[in-house]
Amino acid sequence: MKKQPKKPVTLADIAAQAAVTPMTVSRAMNGTGYVHVETRERVLRVAREMNYRRNGLARGLKRQCTETVGMVIGDIANPFAAELSRGVREVLEQHGYSLFICVSEHSAKEDIQAFDSLADHRADGIIVATRASKSSNERLAELIDSGVPVSLIGRDFRHPHADLVMADNLKGGYEATSHLIALGHKRIGFIGISLTEGLRLKRFQGYLEAMNEHGLPVEEQLIVGGRNISEQMPGYSTEEMGYDGMAKLLQLKRRPTAVFARNDYTAMGALNAIKRAGLRIPEDIAVVGYDDIPLASHTSPTLTTVRQPTREQGSTAAEFLLRRIEGDREQPRAEKAFDCELVVRESTVPAAQVQSVQNSNPQIAIA
Amino acid sequence: MKKQPKKPVTLADIAAQAAVTPMTVSRAMNGTGYVHVETRERVLRVAREMNYRRNGLARGLKRQCTETVGMVIGDIANPFAAELSRGVREVLEQHGYSLFICVSEHSAKEDIQAFDSLADHRADGIIVATRASKSSNERLAELIDSGVPVSLIGRDFRHPHADLVMADNLKGGYEATSHLIALGHKRIGFIGISLTEGLRLKRFQGYLEAMNEHGLPVEEQLIVGGRNISEQMPGYSTEEMGYDGMAKLLQLKRRPTAVFARNDYTAMGALNAIKRAGLRIPEDIAVVGYDDIPLASHTSPTLTTVRQPTREQGSTAAEFLLRRIEGDREQPRAEKAFDCELVVRESTVPAAQVQSVQNSNPQIAIA
DNA sequence: AAACGGTATGTTATCGTTAACCTACCGTGG
DNA sequence: CCACGGTAGGTTAACGATAACATACCGTTT
DSSP: OOOOTTSOOOHHHHHHHHTSOHHHHHHHHHTOSOOOHHHHHHHHHHHHHTTOOOOHHHHHHHHTOOSEEEEEESOTTOHHHHHHHHHHHHHHHHTTOEEEEEEOTTOHHHHHHHHHHHHHTTOSEEEEOSOOOHHHHHHHHHHHHTTOOEEEESOSOOOTTEEEEEEOHHHHHHHHHHHHHHTTOOSEEEEOOOTTTGGGOHHHHHHHHHHHHTTOOOOGGGEEOOOOOOSOOOHHHHHHHHHHHHHHHHTSSSOOSEEEESSHHHHHHHHHHHHHTTOOTTTTOEEEOSBOOGGGGGSSSOOBEEEOOHHHHHHHHHHHHHHHHHSOTTOOOOEEEEOOEEEEOTTTSOGGGHHHHHHHOTTOEEO | OOOOTTSOOOHHHHHHHHTSOHHHHHHHHHTOSOOOHHHHHHHHHHHHHTTOOOOHHHHHHHHTOOSEEEEEESOTTOHHHHHHHHHHHHHHHHTTOEEEEEEOTTOHHHHHHHHHHHHHTTOSEEEEOSOOOHHHHHHHHHHHHTTOOEEEESOSOOOTTSEEEEEOHHHHHHHHHHHHHHTTOOSEEEEOOOTTTGGGOHHHHHHHHHHHHTTOOOOGGGEEOOOOOOSOOOHHHHHHHHHHHHHHHHTSSSOOSEEEESSHHHHHHHHHHHHHTTOOTTTTOEEEOSBOOGGGGTSSSOOBEEEOOHHHHHHHHHHHHHHHHHSOTTOOOOEEEEOOEEEEOTTTSOGGGHHHHHHHOTTOEEO
């Protein structure tokens, strides 16, 4: 009895061996309908012996669902995206769905490819956590219009039938900047403006708002990006953006006394640039990051940053998506914005003083 | 003419609109067979108007291939895995395959779930880059036996019909340790032994070999793991392992003068523990990591580490897999081990002296 | 004894696409 | 004028699983 690995085993093969019809095998495998105990056991035994593996294509085709969800992220190495995906997976797993992740490397073209690929393979729904762009938004709208359930995370794009989860980054940026202002800083730089996003970046708008509200002038030369060569920007290259941007700021005649970076990687790059220049943090320059990635509490000095409830954003997006998959696909958009939380560490306040800052404002968390 | 997003558009729908048969539509969409130019254009126009999306399930079912490859990784946030996946994607994309990534969170159970999920959905092949375990190896063997092309990366498991790509970590561990020995260190610790892997970890064996070869005693108390609570170990928790392990070593009466960490995250944790203890690196304790993740050149001090050609491992695994998918699935195993390269930075040699170390051994790279 | 509901199967048709085969037309070269 | 090869398309039958329906047998209940 030689194995013939050429042709995969089908229900019909098992049925022949077990002297029943394929339908009975199907029932036995899925536990649906009536099957005599002995029959079921015989069928399952044969299936195991023949190393049967169900054909998800045929199954999905007939059942019109694959119990599969796709997630598109821009950078697989980004701890923020990683944490999102954990939240997503937690929820999906409880409901028996598999998660397939597609990486777009922050390119709009590959974003679209990922959408298409997932839609073609009839994922039951798609979670999108990449940066928005005109072309990808358009394709996304087509998908949603054609009935594919979609849930967006932190994506600046709204559609009446796509759910949306995000963090209140405007407020986060505002609080980060206010924290620096409260510490007495007046010349505060911003690192991480990119060409395509321009000024729409919410955490940057929060920075502007805080500056304006406290009557501080916003100097254009204190607002820097990276080299802006390409849009491709994995984690470690945003770190370069931070390094280069900080280097630019350090060359100014009147350099800033504090900087707010678009994310923690960028902030880490800035930390390095400052240290290379022989300056002290936070005494000479204070630094605030964004995201509170795990590494933020392990840099030296540890990094003051803004934490967004990352895993919760993932799990909420998944819950929204499942509700849409299993309910009405045309139901109105669900939307949820999570509050951010300032986490004060040594990059803005010397270790010894951290405690007192906390007491002055109970809103602030200390790590 | 209202849209009916309920039922997705099929070839038959387009055929009706364009006054041809579904077969002609199929030919027009795929560019196969003869189709009159005008017909093709009419068909394509109708398809676009109707927002047609091909059904990959039906297509895959009929064609017996999905042009899809699955990849299983243990930790999505691990830059090493990220870089592997980039290598994989590069190659797959050139050949028109999509990549779906499944994350197992370093759990054997979820490893198996990922395999099953990918096999069920009839991925044309699977790339596995998770840690080996008994149960997952068994399931993997079943899959391979049933004809699914599988390509393994850095996984200590061999099968006659599964290709294997890895780095020569034995040699890497040997060279890292030898480097420390050459610098005059005699008491060298190892951080990162885990309960399940035990002593099979190749880079640890390299450590042992180097110590023995140079006549240095291997002291059991210098070999530490982390808290070993769970097997789940994303990047930042291996960092904790490094911190905790180093803390243990620092409490010894006679502490080591150098440590070799199982990977860069672990090494970063060790760096932090040493700095917290007020000791200098490398003067008091030298540290070597493994993997050369992007952050390794941005820590302070920068991290001496062992670089493995990561992206190449990914692309080679993908090439092996494609060869198997498109050729004979029963072809004998291809196997390739990549050489590692010691990268000397400040955590073992003070910045000023790095140059001279390089000259004494042209094998060593300087970053 | 007929009717009924529960149990255990078998039959048929279909999901959407495409490989394989078949038909038919056209112009051209022998 | 016919055979032939190229072109343009249609027809049929799967791919593998399962929903929907049909069958058949049992033991009860009325």
